[in-house]
Amino acid sequence: MKGKWINSPYTFALGMFAMMVPSQAFSSFYSYFYVEKLGLGIGLATLARMIFLIWDAVNNPLFGYWSDRTNTRYGRRRPWVFGSIPLFMLAFVLVFSPPGGLSENGLFVWFLVTLILYEAVATVLWVNYGALLPELFRGDRIRAKASAIQQGYQVVALLIATALSPMIYAAINFSNMAIVYACVFGIFMYICMMNVQEKKETNVGEPLKLIPAFRETFRNKKFWVFNISNSFAQTVNGLVSSMIPFYAKYVLHISEAQVAILMASVFVSVIPLVFVWYWIIRTMDGVKAWRLSLIVYGISVIPLWFGYDLISGVAAGIAVGFGLAGFLVTPAIVGGRIIDEDADNTGLRREGIYTAVSGFITRSSGLISALAFFVVGLIFGYQSGDNPGSDPESTFRYLVSVVPLCLLAISVIISFTIKFKFKEPLRGDYDHEQKINHQL
Structure with missing residues (x-):
């Protein structure tokens, strides 16, 4: 029975649900939390956001490059994701849990450092999880099915994060809300990755520098x-x-x-x-x-x-x-x-x-x-x-x-x-697509 769920689009899409719940809550409420609730000046908040975007521009391609060069017996992407799960949970909670009594400058430093930490770990997750879809699912039809299921899960996560978050933080505060969402992320991301089995690639070239x-x-x-x-x-x-x-x-x-x-x-x-x-x-x-x-x-x-x-x-x-x-x-x-x-x-x-x-x-x-x-x-x-x-x-x-x-x-x-002209899929990839469709 377990083999049925290995590389299934349904279990793989749980990773999208797992990441979107905290990610959407973060993007919707972190500015509101620091500016409206904690009183951080809008100028300092904007400065932190600019540094955050610059860091995002730098680390995205670098993490992608390092991921491609990874080669372990557990796969290329899974070790990165498993290593990032606890770090992402910690970083997300820290963003919404600044120590009390900080001055405005101290609050700005906490805000900036936790943003940078959160963005770094989130990038590792998104890059490696995103890289798995074209790797695991070969062929237009199965990729379309996997993408459709992903987007359905994503919308559910978006609704949870946007509609429920105000009620949750009003009842238990932002820090405890972050803990709840971090646990939701950890559980579903772990289930997703335990049901991922990467293909053993037979690369014919040396890894590019x-x-x-x-x-x-x-x-x-x-x-x-x-x-x-x-x-x-x-x-x-x-x-x-x-x-x-x-x-x-x-x-x-x-x-x-x-x-x-x-x-x-x-x-x-x-x-x-x-x-x-x-x-x-x-x-x-x-x-x-x-x-x-x-x-x-x-x-x-x-x-x-x-x-x-x-x-x-x-x-x-x-x-x-x-x-x-x-x-x-x-x-x-x-x-x-x-x-x-x-x-x-x-x-x-x-x-x-x-x-x-x-x-x-x-x-x-x-x-x-x-x-x-x-x-x-x-x-x-x-x-x-x-x-x-x-x-x-x-x-x-x-x-x-x-x-x-x-x-x-x-x-x-x-x-x-x-003109987007592509070769026809290799026979092995076609058989892989047919096999997964048959399982589903």
Whole structure:
């Protein structure tokens, strides 16, 4: 019975659930905790955030490079993940557990040090876990299935971390909430990794040194076109989710209590819709499915322009959920094929460095989102809730619909700037895919 769950997409996706619960709680509440609850100055908090982003830019590709060069009898990725589990739990708890009585400078130092520690360990986890998907699951269909299940688990984790966290920290404080989430992470991540068995790769080349490894990655045109295209779509993910509360207030004119319903219309609908996209992907080439998902995502944000109350907003939110579901599932297919092709060219499986660089590119999309907010706000005069300008409704209609449509149009155009022609999977990889599908 145990063998059934080895390298099963269902047990592998538990790792996504495990990491997303604390990660989403961290990203949603760490600034609020330090600035609003502990009184850290906004300037110092921003400075820490900038240093945090610089550190993130440096450590992502380095950890990916080191992961690719690891070779133990327990695998390449699993030792990194197992070693990081207790460190991540500790770092996450420390972020939300500063000692009492610290001065503002002391609080800033604690904030900065724990951020850097948290980011380092989180990067090790995300890089190595992310590298396992294209390594374990070979073939478009099984990668699509694994990605769909992952995204379903991710949305459940996102809902837990965003909806339950305010109730939990109100009842038991932030530090104890962090302990609870750290334990949830530890349990599910351990179950996930105990059911992972890495393939023994027969690399035909010597491991690349640091500079050649980066050079080989950076000159891969398919990789850059794919990730730059995805970065614009990823910007839409963050922009739409962050604008929904403003959209609800200024466009739909609904109460704060009803915002949760609007959010749920987007994110809860994603769970079944990712499996609809899995069915669509089974009928076409993976690259075509990826491009189709970008086009559908662009169309799906148009109904948001026409929202005017809760019901119309929920209907538009479900439409966005369908577009979002496609974008969440399909990139894993194309990304996996790019890594497979690189392995054919270099004789090396280098999932780590590709996953790391991809992760940094997509996370940097937050800068585009911030710039869009600033520019549109400047055009319509929106400055803050205290000074929303003369036409805040137009501000957020544009930010939630027109700007995302334009960004996704750019994403689609970029996706057509290069031909993504890949070799057919090796017979061994096809047999591996068929075997897993048969198990499922």
